[in-house]
Amino acid sequence: xxxxxxGWFVVALLSVGAASGCHKQHPHAEARLRxxxxxxxxxxxxxxxxxxxxxxxxxxxxxxxxERGYLRDIYIDEGxxxxxxxxxxxxxxxxxxxxxxxxxxxxxxxxxxxxxTRMLRxxxxxxxxxxxxxxxxxxRASAQRALARAHLRFSRLDAPFDGIxxxxxxxxxxxxxxxxxxxxxxxxxxxxxxxxxxxxEYLAFRRSHAxxxxxPVRLRMANNEIFDHPGTIQxxxxxxxxxxxxxxxxxxxxxxxxLLRHGETGEILMTTALPGALLIPQKAVFRVLDKxxxxxxxxxxxxxxxEITLGEELPHQYIVSNGLxxxxxxxxxxxxxxxxxxxxxxxxxxxxxxxxxLSRLPAE
Numbered sequence: 001x002x003x004x005x006x007g008w009f010v011v012a013l014l015s016v017g018a019a020s021g022c023h024k025q026h027p028h029a030e031a032r033l034r035x036x037x038x039x040x041x042x043x044x045x046x047x048x049x050x051x052x053x054x055x056x057x058x059x060x061x062x063x064x065x066x067e068r069g070y071l072r073d074i075y076i077d078e079g080x081x082x083x084x085x086x087x088x089x090x091x092x093x094x095x096x097x098x099x100x101x102x103x104x105x106x107x108x109x110x111x112x113x114x115x116x117t118r119m120l121r122x123x124x125x126x127x128x129x130x131x132x133x134x135x136x137x138x139x140r141a142s143a144q145r146a147l148a149r150a151h152l153r154f155s156r157l158d159a160p161f162d163g164i165x166x167x168x169x170x171x172x173x174x175x176x177x178x179x180x181x182x183x184x185x186x187x188x189x190x191x192x193x194x195x196x197x198x199x200x201e202y203l204a205f206r207r208s209h210a211x212x213x214x215x216p217v218r219l220r221m222a223n224n225e226i227f228d229h230p231g232t233i234q235x236x237x238x239x240x241x242x243x244x245x246x247x248x249x250x251x252x253x254x255x256x257x258x259l260l261r262h263g264e265t266g267e268i269l270m271t272t273a274l275p276g277a278l279l280i281p282q283k284a285v286f287r288v289l290d291k292x293x294x295x296x297x298x299x300x301x302x303x304x305x306x307e308i309t310l311g312e313e314l315p316h317q318y319i320v321s322n323g324l325x326x327x328x329x330x331x332x333x334x335x336x337x338x339x340x341x342x343x344x345x346x347x348x349x350x351x352x353x354x355x356x357x358l359s360r361l362p363a364e
Contacts (some may be wrong), residue, residue, distance in 0.1 A: 021193075021289070032301070033064060033341055033344045033345065034344070034345040034346075035334040035337070035345075035347060036331070036332050036349050037186050037330065037333075037346040038326050038332050038349045038354045039326075039327050039328060039329055039351045040088050040278055040279065040280075040328055040351075041277050041279055041327075042325065044274070044275045044277070044353075045274050045279065045314065046271050046272065046274065047272050047312045047315075047319075048270065049269075050057060050268065050270075052195065052196075052266075053219070053265065053268045054194050054195075054263075054265060055191055055266060056317075057163075057188040057191060057262035058187050058192060059161055060185075060262050061071050061160070061184065061186075061313045062194070063088060063109040064179050064180060064181055065091065065154075065157070065176040065177065065179065065180045066154035066157070067091055067154050067176075068176060068177055069092045069093075069155065069175075070154060070173060070175055071091055071092075071173060072092040073089065073172065074095075074168065074172050076119055077165065077168075078183075079164060079226045081093065081164055081166070082159045082162070082165060082185070084160065084161050084162050085158050086159045087157070087158055087184070088159055089156070090157040091156045094155070096148070096151045096155050096331065099152070100141045103141070103144050103147075105143035105322070106141040106329070110134075110138040110142075113134050113137060114134040118128055128221070131229050131314065139337075140208075145247055148322075156353055162184055163188070163197070164188065165181070165184075166183050166294050167181060168183050169181050169182055170182055174363050186254050186261075188253075188258055188261060189258070190253070191254075192193065192250055192251075193231065193253060193266070193268060195248070195268045196244065197246055197248075199240060201295045204272075207271060214233070215270070216230050217232065217269060217298070219231060219253060219267070219268060219272045220269055220270075221264070221266045224264060229253055229255070231251045231253035231257070231263060232252060236249050251268060274312065274319065277319045279317050279318070279320070280294065280317065280320055281317060281355070282316050282317060283332055283335075284331065284332045285310070285318060286335050292309070293305050293306060294308055294324065294331070295340075297334060297344065302343050303338050303339075303343070304340060304341070305338065306323060306324070308322065309321045315361070315363040316361050317358060332354070
C-alpha cells in the first residue's frame with residue numbers, strides 16, 4: 001500500500017511539471033493598448049504673425065511761434081479740422097508793421113539817392129564807385145524790407161497742410177518767445193504703423209519677398225477689431241537694435257474715415273503663405289529637454305520614438321521641417337502610456353478629419 005501511494009505521488013508531480021512546461025511554451029499574449037493613430041499630411045496653409053505696433057500720423061508737427069510778441073488771436077480750437085493755408089494764430093503785428101513801414105521808407109530814400117547818383121554819373125560828375133555804392137545801398141534797403149515783411153508774415157501762423165489741431169498750449173494774450181510751442185497739427189489721412197521684427201523673422205521675410213514687393217498686412221485695433229482697410233509694408237529700417245535684437249518695419253494704411261489717430265497702439269497681422277507644409281497635430285508631440293519627438297507606429301503596431309524638427313506653430317498644429325515623411329503614422333493619443341518599442345493596436349483616424357476637428361477648436 002505504501003509503494004502504491006508513492007507511485008501516485010510521482011505521477012502527480014510529473015503531471016504538474018508537464019503542465020508547467022506546457023504553460024511556458026504557450027504563454028497567453030498580453031492585451032495590447034488600442035490607441036489613436038493618424039498620418040502626417042501635406043497641405044497649403046498660411047501662418048499669421050502678430051506684432052505690437054505704434055500708430056503714427058503721416059504728418060505730425062509742432063506748431064511753434066516764429067516771432068516774439070503778445071498772442072492777439074487764436075482762430076482754431078482743439079480737435080478742429082483745418083485746411084492748408086488756414087490761419088491758426090496771430091501775434092500782435094504792430095511792431096512788425098512799423099518795421100515794414102520804416103523799411104519801405106529806406107528803400108524809397110535809397111532809390112532816390114541812386115537815381116540822383118546815376119544822373120550825376122551820366123554827366124561825368126561822380127565816379128563809377130559812387131554809383132556802385134548807391135546801387136549797393138538800394139540793394140541793402142530792399143533786402144531789409146524783404147526781411148521786415150517776412151517778420152510781419154511770420155507773426156501770423158497758417159496751417160502748412162490739412163490736419164487736426166491738437167491741444168492748445170497757450171491762451172490769447174500770452175507773451176510768446178521765439179520757438180514757443182503753440183499746438184500740434186496731425187495729418188492722419190494716411191497712417192504710418194511701426195512694429196519690430198526679430199532677426200529670424202526678418203530673414204524669413206526677405207527670403208520670401210522680393211525688394212519693393214507690396215506685402216499686405218492687417219491692423220488689429222485696441223478693441224480687438226480688424227481695421228477695415230488693409231495696409232502694405234513700405235520700408236524696413238537700416239539697422240537692428242542691438243539691445244532688443246529686432247529691426248523696425250513700417251506699414252502704411254489709408255485712413256479715409258479718420259478713425260485712427262496719432263499715438264494709438266495695436267497689432268500688425270502679417271500672413272505668410274506656406275505651400276506644401278507638412279502638418280501634424282500638436283498633441284502628437286512630446287519633448288525631452290529642448291528636443292521634440294513623436295511616436296511613429298510601423299505596420300506591426302510597434303511604437304518608435306523619433307526626434308523631429310519643428311517649424312512654425314499653428315493653432316493646435318505644428319509644421320514639421322525635418323524628421324518625418326508624409327503618410328507616416330504617428331500616435332496622437334496615450335503618449336504617456338507607451339514606451340519606445342511597445343506594441344499597440346492602432347485605432348486609425350483619417351488625417352483630414354483629425355485636422356478638421358483641430359481647426360474647430362478655439363485658439364489657445
